[in-house]
Amino acid sequence: xxxxxxxxxxxxxxxxxxxxxxxxxxxxxxxxxxxxxxxxxxxxxxxxxxxxxxxxxxxxxxxxxxxxxxxxxxxxxxxxx
Amino acid sequence: xxxxxxxxxxxxxxxxxxxxxxxxxxxxxxxxxxxxxxxxxxxxxxxxxxxxxxxxxxxxxxxxxxxxxxxxxxxxxxxxxxxxxxxxxxxxxxxxxxxxxxxxxxxxxxxxxxxxxxxxxxxxxxxxxxxxxxxxxxxxxxxxxxxxxxxxxxxxxxxxxxxxxxxxxxxxxxxxxxxxxxxxxxxxxxxxxxxxxxxxxxxxxxxxxxxxxxxxxxxxxxxxxxxxxxxxxxxxxxxxxxxxxxxxxxxxxxxxxxxxxxxxxxxxxxxxxxxxxxxxxxxxxxxxxxxxxxxxxxxxxxxxxxxxxxxxxxxxxxxxxxxxxxxxxxxxxxxxxxxxxxxxxxxxxxxxxxxxxxxxxxxxxxxxxxx
Numbered sequence: 001x002x003x004x005x006x007x008x009x010x011x012x013x014x015x016x017x018x019x020x021x022x023x024x025x026x027x028x029x030x031x032x033x034x035x036x037x038x039x040x041x042x043x044x045x046x047x048x049x050x051x052x053x054x055x056x057x058x059x060x061x062x063x064x065x066x067x068x069x070x071x072x073x074x075x076x077x078x079x080x081x
Numbered sequence: 082x083x084x085x086x087x088x089x090x091x092x093x094x095x096x097x098x099x100x101x102x103x104x105x106x107x108x109x110x111x112x113x114x115x116x117x118x119x120x121x122x123x124x125x126x127x128x129x130x131x132x133x134x135x136x137x138x139x140x141x142x143x144x145x146x147x148x149x150x151x152x153x154x155x156x157x158x159x160x161x162x163x164x165x166x167x168x169x170x171x172x173x174x175x176x177x178x179x180x181x182x183x184x185x186x187x188x189x190x191x192x193x194x195x196x197x198x199x200x201x202x203x204x205x206x207x208x209x210x211x212x213x214x215x216x217x218x219x220x221x222x223x224x225x226x227x228x229x230x231x232x233x234x235x236x237x238x239x240x241x242x243x244x245x246x247x248x249x250x251x252x253x254x255x256x257x258x259x260x261x262x263x264x265x266x267x268x269x270x271x272x273x274x275x276x277x278x279x280x281x282x283x284x285x286x287x288x289x290x291x292x293x294x295x296x297x298x299x300x301x302x303x304x305x306x307x308x309x310x311x312x313x314x315x316x317x318x319x320x321x322x323x324x325x326x327x328x329x330x331x332x333x334x335x336x337x338x339x340x341x342x343x344x345x346x347x348x349x350x351x352x353x354x355x356x357x358x359x360x361x362x363x364x365x366x367x368x369x370x371x372x373x374x375x376x377x378x379x380x381x382x383x384x385x386x387x388x389x390x391x392x393x394x395x396x397x398x399x400x401x402x403x404x405x406x407x408x409x410x411x412x413x414x415x416x417x418x419x420x421x422x423x424x425x426x427x428x429x430x431x432x433x434x435x436x437x438x439x440x441x442x443x444x445x446x447x448x449x450x451x452x
Contacts, residue, residue, distance in 0.1 A: 006213075007212060007213045007216040007217045007221075008216065008217040008221050009217055009218075012356045013217075013221065013222060013225070013356075013358075015356065016222070016352045016353050016355070016356045016358060017225065017229055017352075019348075019352035019355070020226075020229060020230075020233065020345075020348045020349035020350075020351075020352035020353065021229060021232075021233050021348075021349075023348040023351075023352065024233045024234075024237055024344050024345040024347075024348035024349065025233065025236060025237055025240065027264075027344050027348065028237035028238075028240060028241055028340070028341055028344050028345075029237075029240050029241075029244070031241075031260050031340065031344075032240065032241040032244040032245055032337075033244055034256070035244075035245060035252075035253055035256030035257060035260070036244050036245055036248065038252065038256055039245070039248045039249065039252035039253055039256065040248070042249075042252050043248075043249065067263070071263070071267065074351060075139065075270075077355070078139050078140050078274070078351060078354065078355050079139055079140070
């Protein structure tokens with residue numbers, strides 16, 4: 001009797017599910033934080049609060065770099081098996 | 082000479098399928114970018130075509146699954162092997178064109194696998210079907226992936242809304258609009274990675290069944306290059322009617338939802354490609370779109386249209402399998418050899434041209450957001 005449990009490689013499937021879910025949530029969170037940082041930069045700079053403005057801009061920049069690094073890492077992992 | 086001619090017909094048919102796959106799936110890749118205004122239709126489609134091409138070179142795990150884990154190429158060898166692959170491809174192309182004609186974003190991948198399984202069953206019975214590969218690598222991941230994309234997109238958009246809550250909408254929308262260029266690019270790359278490999282896998286299956294390649298071989302470079310080119314050309318040619326269905330009829334999206342659905346779809350497809358699961362990119366992307374819609378409000382999703390799409394999904398495997406089996410039957414009635422494939426190819430070309438003319442007479446499809 002063939003069962004579903006024996007036909008499916010659950011370890012690979014769970015790894016795939018975890019990798020897809022974690023990377024999508026991380027990517028969206030980091031990008032949203034970056035957008036928040038740049039939006040706050042506009043607000044603070046219009047109010048003349050330059051320290052807070054530049055701090056927010058730095059958060060936006062760091063999030064942008066982290067996003068880029070995540071994309072490059074993902075493609076690198078795929079290319080190298 | 083006969084064997085070589087059939088092999089050429091199979092390769093050309095596989096590349097034609099790849100073209101229709103790109104043509105059919107353009108909507109999945111670019112609809113969200115277009116419907117939220119992140120990119121113009123022309124730019125989005127050209128960008129997607131280039132990244133489809135690049136994506137095809139990233140990995141060969143899915144090609145390996147199609148070439149040896151769905152049907153056993155050695156069991157096919159000798160039993161009109163090339164005619165079996167040819168019939169499966171015609172079954173998939175036929176179903177792709179039928180669903181394109183009616184504007185339903187069904188799965189090209191399931192059409193391909195259904196077509197190949199149907200023609201194999203008709204030719205050699207269940208003995209050549211790799212049940213563990215079909216169930217474990219195609220059917221189960223095929224069910225899980227769109228549900229995962231749905232849940233991940235719903236969670237991602239909820240987190241995004243919390244993070245940008247209370248901010249002025251102008252800068253936020255601009256930010257997500259720019260981010261959608263990246264997420265749309267990733268989705269196109271993921272689509273090329275998973276879908277172009279299916280054609281590579283089918284051509285490799287034909288080359289193994291024909292004895293040109295040894296069992297377990299990877300696809301040669303010319304196969305990878307030609308499959309990448311065919312899907313990129315198909316994507317560039319676009320499928321405007323399906324863009325309209327996917328981009329505006331399932332939900333009305335804002336830029337954050339577009340970004341979340343594309344990000345979720347790209348991540349799920351790329352992770353699955355890495356493990357060799359030949360997913361339906363259509364299922365995954367539509368799952369992501371619905372997930373990002375339901376997180377805002379239940380009524381944002383137009384469930385009637387979504388229901389029609391699910392119906393098309395359910396029909397795809399059996400319908401493509403039935404057409405594949407019927408086409409194989411015709412090649413047998415034609416006496417095997419090259420006669421059947423040559424006649425079917427000629428009739429198919431005439432039918433495809435007639436379909437395009439009829440479609441054009443019904444009026445040029447309209448891009449999303451422009452209707």
